[in-house]
Amino acid sequence: MRIEVPVTSLLRLLRKRIGDFPYPHQIAGLLDNPLRRALENPSASVDAIGLTGGESVVEIGPGPGFFSVEIARRLTTGRLVLFDIQPEMLDKARRKLDGAGYRNVDFHAGSADAELPFADAQFDAAFLAEVIGEVPDKDACLRSLARIVKPGGVLVFHESFPDPDRLNLTELRALAEPHGFELAIARGSRWKDVVVFRKPVAAQEKRRL
Template sequence: MFTSLFRAILRLLAAVLALHTTIRIIRHFHKFPMPEFLANLIDNPLRRRLQPPGEMPIRHGIEPGMTVLEVGPGNGRYTVELARRVGATGKVVTVDIEPKMIERVTQRAQTEGIANLEAKVADVYDLPFEDGAFDAVSLITVIGELPEPERAMREFHRVLAPAGTLAFSEALLDPDYPLARTLIRRADQAGFRLKRKLGNLFAYTLLFERG
């Protein structure tokens, strides 16, 4: 019985690995935003263990009173934690190209009584904000979805205040997972300097400052 169970587990793991590899290959050649119907699927216990929602704003260097831009909110679980972290004197603006995703986040904020959060549809390559409008830009498992990450980073550089922080968190389970050295190279090309690195191969956070 134990042998049969062990084999079943191995087959399941092999199937999951094969699916993950297939998705990574597809996503490598065909980048597209995460569909709204998958928002809850990626908000799973394993991800929350690797990237605890309540801890992520701290890992990203977010402080009370900051004005923060979040890109790619998913179902809003991490977004509301950002808003709680900045407090009543701060503000979070979250953007996504998918209107239904923005509707989902707006509804979550209303349900949870979050008043310092604005969710809007926007193109990450042409953000509708003034130069230096934000103290921080925060992305969690999002940058790998973008077909032109360097172009997006240049736009982040524009909307960040001179002393602002650009923060990325990535997890190996994400099909769009980039290696840390890849993000560091791309950020450097966009005018950023690495300020801090946290974590390991399985889940890491990178914080950058403007060069």
């Protein structure tokens, strides 16, 4: 924590001066360390997605893959897609996942506020940890997420200290609900929030099921 807090202050200061920019890949090591693992318990956070093994999941902004390994581990027959604006971050995540023996993962570079390069209703779940605060056009990002998540699927945000762009529950609801997502679970503490939204199944589709 003592290492991360000055970095957080520096990032906040730089953002004020020069505007939004992604967390620098050069200091990705600070995102994947034993202290964070002990404080944040990534396994418990990923449990909130409610995976049963066969799902198709997209993780936006995985960075070096702190949560990705936990997601890939649960997808026994499903598939994980990692999408990050920095190819260097995807390289780090790929090394981590390869090292852990997970081959059920695809990698895409791009910006989450441009149209996401995936089919309508492709995913059962979308997971974003400490990312949405860095995305300049958050509304465009949510619009795209609403398109690629299946009816009945979930959108999960993980926001924690000491992220300088941490969004709270009210801010997340203000972003997600106008795009049709409904709040399903909100687990909060002063250290982290895990917020799950569900995309409702339209009445017409419900009748078909």
